[in-house]
Each structure stands twice: as structure tokens, then as C-alpha cells.
Amino acid sequence: MIPHMHLYRTHNCDQLRIANADQKVRLSGWVHRTRDHGNLLFIDLRDHYGITQCVIDSSSNIFAEVESLSVESVITVTGSVKKRSNETINAMIPSGEVEVWIEQFTLQASAELLPMPVNQDAGYPEDIRLKYRFLDLRREELHSNIVLRSAVIASIRRRMIESGFSEFQTPILTSSSPEGARDFLVPSRLHPGQFYALPQAPQQFKQLLMVAGFDRYFQIAPCFRDEDARADRSPGEFYQLDFEMSFVTQEDVFEAIEPVIAGVFEEFADGRFVTKTPFPRIPYDEALLKYGSDKPDLRNPLVIVDVTDTFRGSNFSVFANAIEKGAVVRAVPGPGAGDRPRSFFDKLNEWAQSEGAAGLGYIIFIEGGGKGPIARNLEDHRLLELRDALGLVDGDAIFFTCDKPNKAARFAGLVRDQIGTSLELIQEGRFDFCWIVDYPMYEFDEATRKIEFSHNPFSMPQGGMEALETKDPLKIKAFQYDIVCNGIELSSGAIRNHLPEIMYKAFEIAGYGADVVEERFGGMLNALKFGAPPHGGSAPGIDRIVMLLADEPNIREVVAFPMNQQAQDLMMGAPNSVDQSHLEELHLRVKIPPKIND
Numbered sequence: 363m364i365p366h367m368h369l370y371r372t373h374n375c376d377q378l379r380i381a382n383a384d385q386k387v388r389l390s391g392w393v394h395r396t397r398d399h400g401n402l403l404f405i406d407l408r409d410h411y412g413i414t415q416c417v418i419d420s421s422s423n424i425f426a427e428v429e430s431l432s433v434e435s436v437i438t439v440t441g442s443v444k445k446r447s448n449e450t451i452n453a454m455i456p457s458g459e460v461e462v463w464i465e466q467f468t469l470q471a472s473a474e475l476l477p478m479p480v481n482q483d484a485g486y487p488e489d490i491r492l493k494y495r496f497l498d499l500r501r502e503e504l505h506s507n508i509v510l511r512s513a514v515i516a517s518i519r520r521r522m523i524e525s526g527f528s529e530f531q532t533p534i535l536t537s538s539s540p541e542g543a544r545d546f547l548v549p550s551r552l553h554p555g556q557f558y559a560l561p562q563a564p565q566q567f568k569q570l571l572m573v574a575g576f577d578r579y580f581q582i583a584p585c586f587r588d589e590d591a592r593a594d595r596s597p598g599e600f601y602q603l604d605f606e607m608s609f610v611t612q613e614d615v616f617e618a619i620e621p622v623i624a625g626v627f628e629e630f631a632d633g634r635f636v637t638k639t640p641f642p643r644i645p646y647d648e649a650l651l652k653y654g655s656d657k658p659d660l661r662n663p664l665v666i667v668d669v670t671d672t673f674r675g676s677n678f679s680v681f682a683n684a685i686e687k688g689a690v691v692r693a694v695p696g697p698g699a700g701d702r703p704r705s706f707f708d709k710l711n712e713w714a715q716s717e718g719a720a721g722l723g724y725i726i727f728i729e730g731g732g733k734g735p736i737a738r739n740l741e742d743h744r745l746l747e748l749r750d751a752l753g754l755v756d757g758d759a760i761f762f763t764c765d766k767p768n769k770a771a772r773f774a775g776l777v778r779d780q781i782g783t784s785l786e787l788i789q790e791g792r793f794d795f796c797w798i799v800d801y802p803m804y805e806f807d808e809a810t811r812k813i814e815f816s817h818n819p820f821s822m823p824q825g826g827m828e829a830l831e832t833k834d835p836l837k838i839k840a841f842q843y844d845i846v847c848n849g850i851e852l853s854s855g856a857i858r859n860h861l862p863e864i865m866y867k868a869f870e871i872a873g874y875g876a877d878v879v880e881e882r883f884g885g886m887l888n889a890l891k892f893g894a895p896p897h898g899g900s901a902p903g904i905d906r907i908v909m910l911l912a913d914e915p916n917i918r919e920v921v922a923f924p925m926n927q928q929a930q931d932l933m934m935g936a937p938n939s940v941d942q943s944h945l946e947e948l949h950l951r952v953k954i955p956p957k958i959n960d
Contacts (some may be wrong), residue, residue, distance in 0.1 A: 367702045370438055376412025378457045382443045389414055391561035393431050395481050402471040403429055403942055416458045418464040422776055431854045434473035434480055440466035493932040495923055507920045515582055519604055521622040527580040532567035544588035554949035560586035566886050568606040569858055572897040573889045580605040591616055593916050594906055596848055597929035606899035612841050612857055615898050627793050637795040645800040654775020659849030660794035662782035666774045669693045672747050681764050690767050692774035694782050695752045702724040717776060723762040735759045801842040803834040815872050817842050821856035830867045847910055855900025862890045
């Protein structure tokens with residue numbers, strides 16, 4: 363052993379440069395790849411930091427041992443750093459101008475035959491990748507995503523502290539909450555028949571911190587919800603930047619968090635555009651009208667236009683008759699779509715039918731008018747009105763949805779997304795942010811025929827008690843807001859209802875008596891009765907932020923150890939059964955539901 367040299371390494375596998383030439387060094391890592399050139403054997407040695415090429419000559423007395431190494435075995439090599447010849451320099455890696463000639467070698471741990479490759483892109487089924495996640499995490503792309511996640515969280519934490527926020531932890535074992543999703547329950551050993559719940563969010567605790575007199579709280583908070591998986595949502599658990607502030611208006615919340623979010627995205631944007639602060643504020647009703655969604659992707663330049671009045675009383679009876687029965691007509695522009703072949707429109711029609719619509723009506727504008735089934739049955743002055751309303755020219759098209767307002771808005775939003783994608787109008791390399799504001803406090807549920815909360819029952823209604831007592835509930839707006847980036851909701855937030863009398867009234871309108879409110883939210887109500895400051899906050903999702911920055915379509919690519927879509931951890935075998943003695947200790951009995959025959 364060379365004196366004074368560390369047992370495992372003097373450098374990591376990303377450090378060596380020309381300046382290290384002729385130095386004796388020691389490296390440790392995984393055998394990433396080997397290349398046998400006859401009298402020379404090349405090993406790409408990989409660790410957390412990067413790759414260094416190592417070389418051994420066939421004349422070496424340890425050549426046979428090194429040659430027999432399996433990929434992903436862990437080794438330590440000692441040798442001299444040599445400058446590579448110009449023709450063999452690898453500009454793709456930072457250490458690519460040098461290589462280490464192996465003089466000593468130690469096998470730290472051999473690797474068996476791999477169930478999936480590490481030194482190439484993932485192409486393996488998800489169940490294999492999740493079962494062997496520790497191998498999957500060795501892949502460069504996924505490894506980089508997890509490092510990015512760590513850096514993003516560190517940046518967020520630093521920015522929040524610099525903005526005057528204090529980090530506090532809130533309980534993981536708590537009571538079942540009415541957040542909306544299913545709770546994960548934990549049985550109590552000491553209190554038979556009773557359960558803790560894992561927090562869906564620290565919502566009530568962070569509000570209680572404000573009631574307790576703290577001013578600016580934040581936490582990188584784990585949240586637990588028994589929900590189905592989606593591309594942008596993990597089943598089971600996720601993390602959010604949870605924060606709350608006292609004595610603030612809605613604008614104060616925006617001004618506090620925008621520099622943090624924008625700053626993090628600018629730090630890791632790698633040349634991509636980030637919306638400058640202040641972010642656009644879009645009222646909920648306007649978002650549904652213009653984009654057909656309260657999560658608009660502003661990289662798509664298309665704007666939906668209401669053209670109900672143009673079709674009202676028109677010769678196109680399909681739309682005209684529907685309008686008389688309460689339908690609306692929304693139009694989505696298709697710039698340049700008129701030049702596409704008929705098959706383009708046929709495919710869009712098939713897509714619309716796959717979404718549950720009868721089809722997708724359209725008009726193609728040509729000199730002197732329009733063509734298509736709708737154009738043939740529409741008066742010339744109405745065609746001109748449509749053209750002017752959407753600012754279209756010859757060669758452009760227009761697509762229509764006709765239905766009751768909510769359904770028309772939703773489908774028009776889908777059409778906008780589909781047309782934007784089909785015409786390649788989505789602007790890449792951008793992070794387009796906006797706030798969606800002025801959410802309705804209540805909505806009418808067609809199924810139950812009752813007024814219900816539409817978003818967050820604990821939000822302060824705009825206009826306070828006076829609005830609750832004098833206005834049509836369906837016209838009351840709330841101080842609720844979502845922050846959206848590229849069509850993905852990063853968080854919901856609100857100015858909270860901190861006055862018990864307003865909370866009682868708000869729940870009364872939704873059909874909940876005071877006794878129900880006190881039973882379900884007694885802890886929070888009790889605190890509010892002892893003097894609560896006006897307060898508000900939000901909770902941007904950490905997983906979704908990293909997913910956007912990593913440009914990954916699925917949230918599992920930015921989580922170190924995710925579950926599969928069935929909420930199973932294939933690597934650790936969770937959930938699993940437990941010993942009968944454990945169940946008895948918790949006073950539980952398992953009842954397996956009967957299997958349903960096919």
C-alpha cells in the first residue's frame with residue numbers, strides 16, 4: 363500500500379484532469395463498462411460523481427483478475443494518471459482527457475448477473491425497474507434526477523429562510539382529517555379500536571401555528587393520501603413546500619412565494635425561459651372560458667372564444683337548437699390547419715369520439731367564405747363574424763364544441779390541447795407560470811341537487827359575512843388560488859377563514875349544521891375562538907417541481923423509491939401481511955373480501 367493514501371480513494375471518478383497527470387491516485391467505484399482491445403483492457407469506473415477510464419496492460423500480473431470482473435462489481439484501483447492521446451480524448455465526460463493505468467487492484471464486492479442493465483437507458487418494464495430500484499438508481503439519468511431533487515430542496519429551503527420563514531415540523535401521527543382523499547390509518551395499541559391517521563397535509567397544524575403566534579412557517583412536508591396513481595401524482599405519499607403566513611392578503615402571499623418559485627426554476631432552468639414575476643393572475647371564470655381548464659398550459663398560444671351568439675338563431679340548426687336548450691358554443695382556432703389533408707380532420711374526429719363526443723365540427727376558411735358541413739349551412743355574415751372574432755385568415759380552421767357550459771368548457775380545453783399538439787404550436791423550453799384566482803366558493807351538484815363547497819371549505823369568502831348573508835351562493839368567490847406551470851397544478855392555497863362565525867355560516871350554506879362542524883373541526887374551531895390572526899398560505903408540490911425541471915413525464919422518475927400504480931413497493935414487498943400476534947396486540951382482525959368470479 364502506498365503510504366498516506368486513503369484506503370479507498372484519493373479522488374472521486376469525476377475529479378481527475380490534465381493537472382493530475384503522472385500523479386499516483388486511488389479510485390473506488392462500480393465497473394460501469396469494460397472494453398477488451400486485445401493487449402489492453404479498458405474499464406469505465408463509475409461512482410456517484412462520474413466516470414474515469416482505467417487501463418491495464420495484458421502483461422500485468424493482475425490482468426487475469428481484472429479481466430474476469432463482472433459489470434457492476436465494486437473495485438478499488440491504484441495507479442498513475444496519464445494524459446490520453448488526442449485521438450482518444452472523450453469530450454463527453456469531464457475526466458475525458460486522462461486515464462488511470464492500473465497498478466494495484468482490490469475487489470470490494472462482486473456483482474451477480476444483472477436483472478436489468480445499468481450502463482444504458484431504461485427500456486425495461488416498470489415492475490423490473492421498481493423491484494430492482496437500487497440498480498435503476500445507478501443509471502445516469504435517474505441518478506441525476508435524484509441529485510437534482512436534493513439540490514432543488516436545498517435551494518427552496520435556503521430561499522425560504524432568507525425570506526424570513528422559520529422551519530417547523532408537524533406531527534405524522536394525527537387524527538383523521540376531512541381533506542377530501544382517503545386517510546392512511548394506523549391502529550393504536552394503547553387505545554383499542556381507535557386509529558391515528560397519517561396527515562394528508564399539515565393544513566390544520568400550520569394554521570394552529572399562526573394562531574399560536576408564529577408569523578412565517580414553512581416545512582418540506584411529507585403528505586399521505588390513499589389515492590390512485592397518475593403521471594403527476596404518486597400513490598400513497600408525496601412532499602410539498604408547505605408554508606403559512608400571518609397578517610397577509612392574497613397579494614402578500616403571491617409576493618412572498620413568487621421569488622422563491624421563480625428563483626428555483628431560474629437556477630435549474632438550464633437555458634429555458636421562466637416567467638418573470640409577478641406571474642399573471644387569471645380569474646377562474648376567464649381560465650375556463652379562454653383555456654377550458656383551471657390548469658392552463660400557457661405554452662399553447664391558442665385561446666378559446668365563446669361564439670354562442672354567432673350561432674344563436676342561425677341556419678345551422680344543430681347548434682341553434684342546442685343553444686335554445688341552454689347550450690353554449692366554444693370555438694378553438696386552428697391556424698394553418700386548412701392546409702392539412704382530410705386525414706388530419708378525420709383523425710381529430712376519431713379522437714373526439716374517443717373522448718365521448720359525437721365528433722368535432724370544423725370550418726376551413728378559404729377565399730370568399732368557408733368549407734365543411736357547418737360552413738355550408740351557415741350564413742355568410744356569420745362566417746365573417748367567426749373569422750373576425752378569432753382573427754383568422756384564409757387557410758386557417760376553426761373547431762367547435764357545443765354543450766352545457768361546464769361540459770363545453772372542459773371539452774374545448776381538451777380540443778385546445780389536442781390542436782396545439784397536432785399543429786406543433788406548443789412552445790418548448792419554457793416554464794410558463796400563472797395564478798388562477800377568484801375560485802367560486804360553492805358549486806351546484808347536479809347529482810345531489812345541492813349546493814356544495816367547490817374547492818376549499820376553509821377559505822375566506824370574498825366579502826366575508828355580508829357576502830354569505832346577501833349574495834347568491836353560486837356567485838360568491840373565495841380567496842383561493844392555484845399556481846400552475848405548463849398545465850400542471852403545483853399547489854392550491856387560500857386566505858383562511860379565521861373567524862368562527864363566518865365558518866359556521868359558510869358550512870350552513872353547504873348543508874352542515876353547527877353540531878357537525880364542531881364534531882368534525884372542533885380542534886380548529888376551538889383555537890379560532892381564542893383570537894386568530896388573518897392568515898394564508900399554500901403548498902407547492904416538490905415532486906411536481908422536480909418533474910418539470912427534469913423534463914420527465916412521470917413523477918416516478920424523480921422519486922427515489924416510488925410505489926407502482928397499484929400502490930405497491932415491489933422492492934420492499936409492501937404492503938404485506940403481519941403476524942397474528944401483532945394483530946392481536948393491536949386488537950385487530952383481518953377480514954379478506956370474497957373474490958368476485960369472472
